Amino acid sequence: MRMMKALFLTLTLGAPISVSSACAETLKVAGPWEIAGIEPAQTGYVFSRLQVAETLVTTDKQGTLAPGLAKRWTVSDDGLNWSFALRDNAVFHDGTKVTAEAAVASLRRTLGGVGVLAQAPIAEIAGEGGEIRIKLHKPFSALPAYLVHFSTIILAPSSFDGAGKITGIVGSGPYQVKTLTPPARLELEGSGRWWGGEPGISEVSYLAVGQGETRALMAESGEADLVFSMLPVSVDRLKANPKLDVQIATIPRTRILKVNAASPFFDQIEERQAISAAIDRVGITKVILRNADLAATQLFPPAMKGWNIARVEPLTQDVEKAKALLAAAGWTPGRDGILEKDGKRFSVTMLTYSSWPELPPLATALQAQLRRVGINVKVSVGNSSEIPARHKDGTLEMGLISRLYSIVPDPVGTLLQDYGPGGSDWGATGWDNKEMQAVVEKLAATSDASVRAPLQTQAVEILQQELPSIPVTWSELAIVSSKRITGVAVDPLEVNYGLSSIRWVK
Amino acid sequence: MKNFLVARLLQAGIVSVAVGALCFILMRVLPGDAAMRIAAGRYGPDARIADAAEKVRLELGLDRPIAMQFLEWLGSLARFDLGHSLVTGRAVAHELQVQLGASVWLAAAALVLSLLIGPIVGLFGGLKPGGAADRLGLMGAVIFRAIPPFVLGLILMLVFSRQLGWLPPAGFGSPREILLPALTLALGLAAMSSRVTRNAVAAVAQAPYFAFARYKGLSEPIVVRRHGLRNAAIPVVSYLGLQAIYLIEGVVVVESLFAYPGIGHALVHAIVERDIPMVQGTALMMGLMFVAIGAAVDLLTLWLDPRTGKTV
Numbered sequence: 001m002r003m004m005k006a007l008f009l010t011l012t013l014g015a016p017i018s019v020s021s022a023c024a025e026t027l028k029v030a031g032p033w034e035i036a037g038i039e040p041a042q043t044g045y046v047f048s049r050l051q052v053a054e055t056l057v058t059t060d061k062q063g064t065l066a067p068g069l070a071k072r073w074t075v076s077d078d079g080l081n082w083s084f085a086l087r088d089n090a091v092f093h094d095g096t097k098v099t100a101e102a103a104v105a106s107l108r109r110t111l112g113g114v115g116v117l118a119q120a121p122i123a124e125i126a127g128e129g130g131e132i133r134i135k136l137h138k139p140f141s142a143l144p145a146y147l148v149h150f151s152t153i154i155l156a157p158s159s160f161d162g163a164g165k166i167t168g169i170v171g172s173g174p175y176q177v178k179t180l181t182p183p184a185r186l187e188l189e190g191s192g193r194w195w196g197g198e199p200g201i202s203e204v205s206y207l208a209v210g211q212g213e214t215r216a217l218m219a220e221s222g223e224a225d226l227v228f229s230m231l232p233v234s235v236d237r238l239k240a241n242p243k244l245d246v247q248i249a250t251i252p253r254t255r256i257l258k259v260n261a262a263s264p265f266f267d268q269i270e271e272r273q274a275i276s277a278a279i280d281r282v283g284i285t286k287v288i289l290r291n292a293d294l295a296a297t298q299l300f301p302p303a304m305k306g307w308n309i310a311r312v313e314p315l316t317q318d319v320e321k322a323k324a325l326l327a328a329a330g331w332t333p334g335r336d337g338i339l340e341k342d343g344k345r346f347s348v349t350m351l352t353y354s355s356w357p358e359l360p361p362l363a364t365a366l367q368a369q370l371r372r373v374g375i376n377v378k379v380s381v382g383n384s385s386e387i388p389a390r391h392k393d394g395t396l397e398m399g400l401i402s403r404l405y406s407i408v409p410d411p412v413g414t415l416l417q418d419y420g421p422g423g424s425d426w427g428a429t430g431w432d433n434k435e436m437q438a439v440v441e442k443l444a445a446t447s448d449a450s451v452r453a454p455l456q457t458q459a460v461e462i463l464q465q466e467l468p469s470i471p472v473t474w475s476e477l478a479i480v481s482s483k484r485i486t487g488v489a490v491d492p493l494e495v496n497y498g499l500s501s502i503r504w505v506k
Numbered sequence: 507m508k509n510f511l512v513a514r515l516l517q518a519g520i521v522s523v524a525v526g527a528l529c530f531i532l533m534r535v536l537p538g539d540a541a542m543r544i545a546a547g548r549y550g551p552d553a554r555i556a557d558a559a560e561k562v563r564l565e566l567g568l569d570r571p572i573a574m575q576f577l578e579w580l581g582s583l584a585r586f587d588l589g590h591s592l593v594t595g596r597a598v599a600h601e602l603q604v605q606l607g608a609s610v611w612l613a614a615a616a617l618v619l620s621l622l623i624g625p626i627v628g629l630f631g632g633l634k635p636g637g638a639a640d641r642l643g644l645m646g647a648v649i650f651r652a653i654p655p656f657v658l659g660l661i662l663m664l665v666f667s668r669q670l671g672w673l674p675p676a677g678f679g680s681p682r683e684i685l686l687p688a689l690t691l692a693l694g695l696a697a698m699s700s701r702v703t704r705n706a707v708a709a710v711a712q713a714p715y716f717a718f719a720r721y722k723g724l725s726e727p728i729v730v731r732r733h734g735l736r737n738a739a740i741p742v743v744s745y746l747g748l749q750a751i752y753l754i755e756g757v758v759v760v761e762s763l764f765a766y767p768g769i770g771h772a773l774v775h776a777i778v779e780r781d782i783p784m785v786q787g788t789a790l791m792m793g794l795m796f797v798a799i800g801a802a803v804d805l806l807t808l809w810l811d812p813r814t815g816k817t818v
Contacts, residue, residue: 041549182596184767211762214676383546402551403552
């Protein structure tokens with residue numbers, strides 16, 4: 001009876017409206033990212049991915065650097081003076097020209113805030129006459145890659161108030177903001193001023209949908225034309241749907257066990273190698289991620305050309321080897337099977353967080369696998385800030401984290417942070433390797449591919465041998481699109497979703 | 507009546523200060539570094555949080571004495587200024603207007619839908635306790651009360667969005683989008699209110715004045731309308747007041763599931779991210795709403811049963 005009433009209500013209230021809204025020709029996009037504020041360092045990625053704002057440099061679909069607002073760039077012979085020439089025909093959404101002065105003001109503001117630019121050795125940003133000049137303290141080959149980062153989007157002076165506080169996003173991309181209802185909805189319209197021509201679909205509506213199940217249902221019910229970041233459990237069902245296309249790309253993100261190499265549990269290389277050998281990566285990826293190819297046999301996935309080295313020995317499961325390595329490190333089984341050394345039990349806490357929904361189940365799987373070699377692990381799921389906090393005060397034992405190696409498209413940017421002196425929030429803890437530091441410094445100073453290739457191999461080999469972070473799984477990004485649209489391309493670096501090239505199927 | 511208003515205004519004042527102070531203390535005693543939490547909330551889990559936290563600490567003056575920070579908040583409150591969110595940077599009053607507003611619409615829609623279902627089912631059940639309608643109503647109430655809201659929400663999505671394609675599974679801004687989350691909440695509410703109504707109606711139907719009305723020769727619909735509804739409504743209205751409060755608190759799961767940008771969802775984020783002004787502002791507005799709902803229920807009860815006026 002109640003259900004019948006509910007049905008009746010839904011029918012009478014819902015049906016007539018659904019008919020009327022079906023004729024609106026807006027490209028409906030759904031993704032997991034909420035828009036908490038419009039500060040570029042916080043949510044710039046929403047505006048760069050949806051092509052509202054642009055950076056000086058961008059990437060093509062292969063992940064190589066490509067001209068963005070800057071049509072070309074050059075560096076002086078000493079590697080200290082970079083020059084970026086702006087496009088002549090780029091215009092902001094308020095009608096003003098994208099000048100060197102405007103871009104410099106925007107970049108200087110970024111440099112003073114939180115974000116990757118502050119981590120580059122920049123001495124000065126200046127510019128005039130359509131050219132931006134960046135002076136460095138020391139040679140830094142990855143500078144153009146840093147200028148791809150979403151926090152460096154170039155915004156018009158009218159985006160800020162007198163005190164430099166951001167009041168709106170006035171960018172230069174094919175789309176301009178029509179309405180923004182934080183944290184969930186963003187409506188866009190063609191700006192009519194883009195240097196690259198008119199977008200194929202001029203009206204776009206983005207909705208932030210946090211729950212993966214709900215996003216899948218958005219695609220299945222036709223309420224969204226393009227849905228990003230599907231859960232592995234939904235992918236097979238969506239692939240079977242004749243109205244939908246599913247595209248999957250491996251992204252440069254690796255889930256790793258960050259271990260404290262200064263703690264008595266992980267200070268010896270044998271202990272770290274034993275943890276790695278105890279992990280059943282294939283089982284985990286098959287069951288939790290539904291794709292055994294994601295088992296991380298080294299730190300970087302195969303899609304990262306030059307960084308996935310075929311000749312290094314892959315990380316695989318070998319429980320006997322793990323036990324032997326632990327015995328060599330002085331650990332012997334206690335009465336209850338848990339290892340002991342000098343009266344200390346091998347009992348550690350594995351911190352993780354739920355910002356990525358797959359991390360807690362992965363942590364419990366690892367817990368069970370490590371128990372088999374005599375290691376007692378307590379899983380603690382908290383806030384993502386717990387890991388940097390515990391890294392800082394030195395109390396971190398073990399953390400399961402998800403690390404992105406394309407925060408800037410050149411992984412050197414991430415390696416400099418993660419494996420430099422003292423390690424970092426999401427990199428090594430208590431692992432100070434001078435050889436690795438020297439290799440990364442050399443990589444950062446040169447952009448010559450033939451010099452870099454052997455250095456990259458050397459870096460990967462050191463990480464594979466020393467295991468300051470133990471790779472567990474690689475990641476992939478699944479995108480679902482309706483067959484009503486065409487021209488959808490997956491960008492594995494998630495720099496730009498290329499909405500402007502999408503068209504309705506005639 | 508004047509006393510009633512003065513008492514309620516006083517209550518609102520006490521609630522404001524107490525809620526504000528309690529939030530402030532609770533947020534301070536939570537474990538973890540506030541600057542780290544705020545930095546993680548702002549810049550996401552891929553950023554260099556430790557570096558960002560230092561800038562956040564300087565920017566927000568989190569190192570200042572706690573008493574000073576609390577007095578500042580009280581001072582702003584006296585000027586009706588709830589401050590700015592530490593994470594989004596927007597005025598808390600504006601955030602509340604959008605998000606609390608959205609939740610109030612959702613709660614109102616759920617309450618209206620539940621009123622269309624619960625009391626009617628209860629009325630039929632109560633008039634003939636033990637009859638078919640009563641037993642069916644009981645079964646429905648048990649089922650819908652027992653299913654957790656996220657499961658019920660998913661079932662409704664599967665039926666109305668995936669199979670039938672009538673309603674969107676997520677979104678906000680139009681009546682189409684509010685219907686599924688409202689129905690999810692309403693079915694749970696109606697499960698309870700139908701039983702409360704059923705018991706109230708059953709009690710009234712047993713009452714001597716009800717029997718007397720029948721003996722007078724009034725027809726059944728007139729008996730129910732004149733003597734049944736108003737008497738049975740008193741406990742139902744009091745219960746609805748409680749339900750309204752449950753609703754405001756209980757929307758969290760439903761809002762997250764249906765991607766509905768309401769206050770429940772926002773409050774969870776604010777607490778995780780240590781956005782103290784946002785938590786204080788939200789708790790304050792909710793406290794005041796509870797006072798307002800309590801007052802409205804009292805006034806409505808007074809109108810339904812003037813005898814209660816003597817005790818107000």
